[in-house]
Amino acid sequence: MKVKDDIPTFALGDFMQIHRQPSDSAFGYDNLDAAYRIPGFELYSSIGLVGSVGPLRSDFYRMSITCTGGLDMQIGLEHYQHQVRTVSFTYPNQLFAKTNIRSGTFGYYMLFSRSFLDELMPQLGFNEEFPFYAMSGVPVFRLNEQELERILALIKHIDGELRQTGVGKAKAVQMYLYLILLEARRSYERQKLVAGEFLDESSRLVSTFIRQVGLHYLALRQVADYADLLAVTPNHLNRVVKAITGKTASNTIRNMLLLEARAQLRYTEKTIAEIGYYIGFSDPGAFNRFFKTMTGKTPQNYRKMHD
Numbered sequence: 144m145k146v147k148d149d150i151p152t153f154a155l156g157d158f159m160q161i162h163r164q165p166s167d168s169a170f171g172y173d174n175l176d177a178a179y180r181i182p183g184f185e186l187y188s189s190i191g192l193v194g195s196v197g198p199l200r201s202d203f204y205r206m207s208i209t210c211t212g213g214l215d216m217q218i219g220l221e222h223y224q225h226q227v228r229t230v231s232f233t234y235p236n237q238l239f240a241k242t243n244i245r246s247g248t249f250g251y252y253m254l255f256s257r258s259f260l261d262e263l264m265p266q267l268g269f270n271e272e273f274p275f276y277a278m279s280g281v282p283v284f285r286l287n288e289q290e291l292e293r294i295l296a297l298i299k300h301i302d303g304e305l306r307q308t309g310v311g312k313a314k315a316v317q318m319y320l321y322l323i324l325l326e327a328r329r330s331y332e333r334q335k336l337v338a339g340e341f342l343d344e345s346s347r348l349v350s351t352f353i354r355q356v357g358l359h360y361l362a363l364r365q366v367a368d369y370a371d372l373l374a375v376t377p378n379h380l381n382r383v384v385k386a387i388t389g390k391t392a393s394n395t396i397r398n399m400l401l402l403e404a405r406a407q408l409r410y411t412e413k414t415i416a417e418i419g420y421y422i423g424f425s426d427p428g429a430f431n432r433f434f435k436t437m438t439g440k441t442p443q444n445y446r447k448m449h450d
Contacts, residue, residue, distance in 0.1 A: 152200045152236065155185055155254055161199065166191030171251075171302055179305055181313050183256035184320070186301055189249050197240030198406040203256050204276065205233045206323070208286075208294065212248025216241050216283065219357030220399050223283040225250075228291050230327055231283040232275045238357070238402055251298050255320065262314070263321050273324050274337055278354055281336045290330045297323045348373065349387040352380065353395060360399040364423060366392040401437045404430075408446045415442045 153161060159172075166173060171186035198217065209225040216223045217240040218233055225231065225248075233239050235257060257266060270277040275284070286294065301319045304312050331337065355372055356363075363369060369392065370377040377392075384392040400422050407418045419430025419442075434442045 152202050154202050162193055162196050163191050164193055175305060181316055183259040184316060185254045188251050194244060195242040198238050198402055199410060200236050200238060202235045203254050205254050207231050207250060207252035209250040212245040214241055214244040214248055218282055220353050228286045230286060234276045260317055260321060263317055273328055275331055284336060286330050290326060294323050294326050345383045345387060348383055352384060356396055356399050360396060364396060404434060408442055409449045
């Protein structure tokens, strides 16, 4: 799906064609009659998942869990590796990608709207209740064996609910989803991931900087802009970012602009000149040089590869 103006923010109703291909799976929403589906919620196994997804944006929450194998995942500028017992969480409007799905990988994922759990808890307190969905939270971590077993049992209960028409079906799925997120929160707290307790001061600064870049990269292009946000000097921010990541703070900003450019090239029909102007280049030649330096490909070649 391509649109003419901007990167599409996919909704649940139009997202399946992006992340699924036809399969014989009878799990979750795969081959499930529309009459059995619940608005605002979807459940899948990795059977039928396409080889790579994104970078793209969506307007819903996502939780995925890997049982065997592994894959690479990117949320904004942060790169993660899924391995056995890894869970991950993304929230609406994040740039997100999954790539390099290994042979033998199997897992599950759930997608749900902002309002799906409103009956159980107010949206206003959602990020506090489940901190892995907060901007400052840790969105990817591993469960232990017992935590994995409990969550998988709840996922199977949801699959069972989807295939019947009894009273309270939607409420039951909401409750099972809440219990899954609660199990994840207990694991999160057991591992002392709350508020970056496991990080030292420098690592917390770098993590916050990277996430701020993910939010503001189209408006704020200078290291000094982010230093002001973080109440540090530009020199200090540069020094700490380079020490922790091996890259300069400016390079971090450029990498986020590159991610935006890749998504624009893949999911919109903007001209290459329009994309360059959109992300801040004064002329198409400068954008072409930037993209080729960063990727080894011209924007036009990259677009053709993903047509």
